[in-house]
Amino acid sequence: MELENKKLTMDEFLKTREEVLKTWSTGEQVADLEKNIEYARSIPKSKNFALKLKKAKHNQITLTQPRAGVALVENHIGLLRYLSEEGEADLLPTTIDSYTRLNRYENCELGLEESRRNGRSMLNGFPVVNHGVFGARKVQENLDKPVQARHGTPDARLMSEIIHAAGWTSNEGGGISYNIPYSKDAPLDKTIKDWQYCDRLAAIYEENGVPINREPFGPLTGTLVPPSMSNAVAIIEALLAAEQGVKHITVGYGQCGNQLQDIAAIKALEQLTEYSLEKFGYKNRIITTVFHQWMGGFPKDEAKAYAAISNASVTAALARVTKVIVKTPHEAFGIPTKEANANGLKCTKMVLNLMADQKSYMSKKLKEQLNIIKEETECILDAVFDAGKGDMANGVVEAFKRGILDIPFAPSKHNANKILPARDAYGAVRYLDSGNVPLTKELKSYNRYMLEKRAIVQKRPVDFQMTVDDIFAISEGRLVGKPDFSKR
């Protein structure tokens, strides 16, 4: 497949489009792109995701957003209304079900039938492609806050067509972040190309007066991803989106757990994204940030889950991110009830309000962590760019082959799986083994040094067992894994 980091021409785009719309029956409903845009333009500005984020950034406010999606349109609207009103959510999601994510629309059809028969959702999300643009429009029409699609779809082209045509003004995902953590064998060049399409589509709306927000999925596998690795991916996806003409980009980061490292990571992410966009000549982009509350295994006890939720919210507030994706006290068990979901939101909002007029102040330690993350990220970004011989898109494909980009615990066979992460004595995530990630010698020894310190404190060797223990740490009620956590 021929891949290039270059804005798709209208011809290319339209040619692909024809194919895309044929992949499911609801495609033809959105055949008229101009009409779609016209409809989207008719949605009041107050429901525009991009504009709401921009305003929040300007006012230094942190917004809340839940995850939520059920099979049937009416129930989905009811759920989102509840989260908006009772949960005081600022931004609304539509979590898409797992079949749709794999373009298995026939399975959805069955799931929908079963859901109708049983009167409750038999799907783990909202099958937006099956509902088509009219179902999707009903959703945004019946809600007074902006709606975003949140999914994990390697090929989200048809979905993107439908959601934007329905006036949903934000789309989560990217060619890397919705492939490597979400797929076993989707080829990277294909997912990057497919997401170029989604980006270009968003940009076409933007160019025609409908601001659209795009959000690379920051946390990836949500499990001990070193900040520089997830930041590198987020920045690359921002660059790829910018090339297609996307203006509103929200770069994301999943809480690692050490407050200082998390704040440093968010600052680093914001600064390096802006710097890189400038550097590559993408002007006037509106960069906002999203912080994901702890994305790994959650504690089962609800009081402890609230602790994890609030602790993350304090970090979000201190780091002054633009929005927070909220977990719920049911996280360890399963898809939350609407009440549990609202409780997570209210808890988060309360912390954000309590901390609204506060922020973190620069200290020597913060500066140090900020620099480490930036240096590591730049090592990675430069190597990716080089690997692509100056083309970021090809660079990504090559970088995954060589293990320059390497995401811990990813299911994808295109992932090298060579790096090993572990926490240092303070809970910050470090490279235990940096595999083929091209860190400088200094950075490698820094990572090693920090882990040796933990080894001494915990009287244990620096090895994979550290990683294993760390995976269970938070659900066991600690941040740094103890030698016996995986055995309990």
Add this chain to the structure above:
Amino acid sequence: MELENKKLTMDEFLKTREEVLKTWSTGEQVADLEKNIEYARSIPKSKNFALKLKKAKHNQITLTQPRAGVALVENHIGLLRYLSEEGEADLLPTTIDSYTRLNRYENCELGLEESRRNGRSMLNGFPVVNHGVFGARKVQENLDKPVQARHGTPDARLMSEIIHAAGWTSNEGGGISYNIPYSKDAPLDKTIKDWQYCDRLAAIYEENGVPINREPFGPLTGTLVPPSMSNAVAIIEALLAAEQGVKHITVGYGQCGNQLQDIAAIKALEQLTEYSLEKFGYKNRIITTVFHQWMGGFPKDEAKAYAAISNASVTAALARVTKVIVKTPHEAFGIPTKEANANGLKCTKMVLNLMADQKSYMSKKLKEQLNIIKEETECILDAVFDAGKGDMANGVVEAFKRGILDIPFAPSKHNANKILPARDAYGAVRYLDSGNVPLTKELKSYNRYMLEKRAIVQKRPVDFQMTVDDIFAISEGRLVGKPDFSKR
């Protein structure tokens, strides 16, 4: 009444003691001081409050402690067991009922009868004096963690005799902190003298091999008390206790809500306490710290209450206090169920664990706040000392008369009620009106300046309405009051 900050002689002590033990029938059970101490010495070290705090300080660990107390011995033991096991509390309390606090033991007798009849507690705490030393011993004997008496008793002499004789190795309170916020007209010279007795008693145990911890009640009215004012009181009570020979002192502070100010306040408190004890020649004291989670009006929604609890716990962890007094999700309503109480504990413990290996780092802003609080506190301390012509005890009495010490919203008629506190734009508590508190001109203008900044942001005058709005702020889900909070 003749008052002096001087260690009571054994004669004085014993003379008073005779009177004290006569004030209720259970007094005679503890007549033999030596036997009492002998019994206390027999309690395993692992149940010693003072030693557990000392160890925690050494290991830089933060301990949790709930509030809890019910009328009947068996039920009380059951409750504390539950909080110890299910709630993972590190230190146990016994909250004493309000009648006992006012030495109205006859009322307790009725309350006990009613409680027995109804099978549930009709008192808001454990009437330890009525239960006498044998009841109190049962409590500590049946629990494997140290127990402390927590009350609010202007004259706690008989209570102190009973609890220490029962092997309870910590006593909260002080001549100021258990008078001004807890009483309408108890004379200050009397409560100071009565607490000299309690301190001397603790020291006698200490001198005879039973370490006893004493804890001045830091938060006072729990409502917008400027950190320098509560710190001044805590330090004075530490000095008064030290003079009587007390070795283990836990100085306390109630969360104000601005994280930076709170961390600065705790650091200032710890540093100034140690400095002052040194200065006045009290050597080898073990100073630990206690942080009270938000002591003012709480949010009613439980998810939001969890937010307030966790947010406070993050501050506690970052400030590395020795222990945290824990609130519950029922706080706004009433005395919590044991489940709600355990939930508050678990939530707190989880946050402390997540933050266990982390701390706050010095920044320019933190240094600034630390200095402001220290300077203000020293202004107050010096003036109190001068007012007493070099005697701290007399200084306190005189200082309250003149309004040098002045506690917002205190019920006591001995309190000048001249100062007005309010939050600045960042939520830090400042002196809106410093009344007769002898701050330097610079400090006064700093306080004023910070409030003017808020006035500009909120487009309102600097006046009492700010204070009123701030009182409702947290229960309304904000830190800094908005112009309409008191009206909702």
Add this chain to the structure above:
Amino acid sequence: MNSKTIVIGVIGADVHAVGNKIIDYALTQAGFKVVNIGVLSTQEDFINAAIETNADAIFVSSLYGHGELDCQGLREKCDEAGLENIILYVGGNIVVGKQDFKEVEERFKKLGFNRAYAPGVKIETGIEDIKLDLNIDK
């Protein structure tokens, strides 16, 4: 000024002073004559203050959990003291623990209170009610 007098205070062995000060401030702002007997007040303190000042209403606060015990018999004592028509309100955290407020309200109405308020109710609600009950126009 609307020339109506209200006695306020916190009943029993209760020292919670913050709400009391806020109520004082708010009722005064609203034009009432406020007689504040403060915390740690007995039933007799309330009644004496009401007689002395010829008050139209008594606002009892109870926060600390003994409210139900402390309030028993207040209406009867008022009647005996010749305050047959005085309006009695109670508010704060008037019972122990988190209870269904409908039932709590019933219990306090049986004790002779005209109105009872749930935890954390804004004093403004009380002000609206008392204006109604005393026929004061807005």
Add this chain to the structure above:
Amino acid sequence: MNSKTIVIGVIGADVHAVGNKIIDYALTQAGFKVVNIGVLSTQEDFINAAIETNADAIFVSSLYGHGELDCQGLREKCDEAGLENIILYVGGNIVVGKQDFKEVEERFKKLGFNRAYAPGVKIETGIEDIKLDLNIDK
């Protein structure tokens, strides 16, 4: 090495890979021969792997909520494929939402699973059980 073979994998459209990697590591550590078919595996993938490697047990993981749908008929297909005596375990977050686990367990036992595990159960529990079920001494 105890010479027993276990097929592990994540069933259906489910990509949760972390637990799968941990299970691989832990079973290997415990001396089993592990055949890991990874995430996004169909019932057929499990069965084929079990036949090819002459496996003693299959550990199905399902995290994403569609577990109940994805597991229907697996036992029957095993029987048809001649794997009549193979041991079937299932674990993860095997149903949608927070449900009473006793009932959930019942449902999966009816589907023919020998054992079913509640959310977040440690793999060590599964290892103890399989040693029991396969008569492996500790």
